[in-house]
Amino acid sequence: MSPGSELGAFLRAHRDRVRPEDVGVSAHGRRRVPGLRREEVARLAGLSAQYYLRLEQGRDHHPSAQVLDALARALDLDAEATAYLHDLATPVRTTPAHHGEHVRDGIRQFVLSRTDVPAVVMNRYQDVLVANSLAAALSPVNLPGGNALRAVFLDPAVRAMYDGDDQAWERVAATMVAGIRALAGPESRDRRLAELVGELSLHSAEFSRLWARHEVATCPGGRVVLTHPRVGRMELNYEKLAISGTRGQQLLLFHAAPDDESARSLGLLADLAHSGPSPATSLKETRC
Incomplete structure (x- = not known):
């Protein structure tokens, strides 16, 4: 996807999610769009309707920072989404293809030496780079060499870990998709991300739907409720x-x-970890 197309898609996705009444726009009468009309966004941002249309159509790739800030206010974007919007409008600097990633020796030693807490190192693409034995015992998803995003959408065994709770799976999946956008940036600037997005879009309609929402957010922590086959329920x-x-x-x-x-x-579980990988963990709930 070209930078202009990505910018336009981002604007359309967020325009569709803004409720008119939340930004002081009258919602009376029949509306053909779920959120704001183009001309309403343009008016809120102090732009001409024709110029905003060019942005959505990808015909203006490099709006000024002032224009982007005005659009962020009109669309009620948070700080992360605003930063991402600015990134979309900057000149493209494509990164080289991904060929492995080094984890510092001190970080690797810290992770592998911990026996009291599950510890995992992941990169911005959600590849598992390093994991200790307790993390592997907690869930086979934590084995190095895997990709957590790919597993969530393409591995039936991982989907089964949610015990048929589609709402719990949806929350986790949406959080991961928004997180990889925030960490990796626009796909047009990153060949590895473009490859991953292309693969998942081809094989998962659910991923395509969530990716098209253009949500951007990092989750610094949260709580997970799981049922482990060897030690039972854990929060x-x-x-x-x-x-x-x-x-x-x-x-x-x-x-x-x-x-x-x-x-x-x-x-x-830490005492049992030395005996080898555990059966699949049953994940019940995750929230940021």
């Missing part, structure tokens, strides 16, 4: 910590509240 917190000096690598840590039953279950 775990997880934290995503950015690794400095890298392009989007994150350290993912799971932990339980002290003296909680889940902490005892996690300790039991």
Whole structure:
């Protein structure tokens, strides 16, 4: 997708999601669009309707920063989505193809030496780069060499981990899609991302639908409720910590509240981790 097309698609997707009454626009009468009309966005942003139409049609690739800020206000974008909008309008600098990624020795040693918490390093494409034995025992999704986004959409075994709870799966999938946009940036600037998006779009209609929403958001942490076949139900917190000096690598840590039953279950799982990979974990709920 060209930069102009990406910019236009982003504007259309967010225009469709803005309720007129939320931005002071009268919603009386019959409306043919789910959100704002083009001319309403143009008026809110202080632009001519003709110029805004050119932006949506991809005929103006490089609007000024002032125009982009005005559009962000009109579309009620948050800080992350506004930054992404500016990125879409900057000149294209395509990155080279992805051929592996190095994890610093200190980070690798820290992850592999931890026996009390599941620890995983992922890159901005959600490839699993390093994981300790407890993380592997918690879920086979954490095995190095896999891609979490691909697994969520294309691996039936991973989908089955949600016990048929489509709403829980949808929340996780939407969070991951929005997160990879925020971390990796526009697909037109990143060959690896374009390849991953192309593969998932070809094989998953659900991914295509979520990708077309153009949501941008990072999830620094949250809570996951899971049922493990060896130690039972656990409620775990997880934290995503950015690794400095890298392009989007994150350290993912799971932990339980002290003296909680889940902490005892996690300790039991740590004792069992040396025996090899565990059966598939049943994931019940995840929220940011």
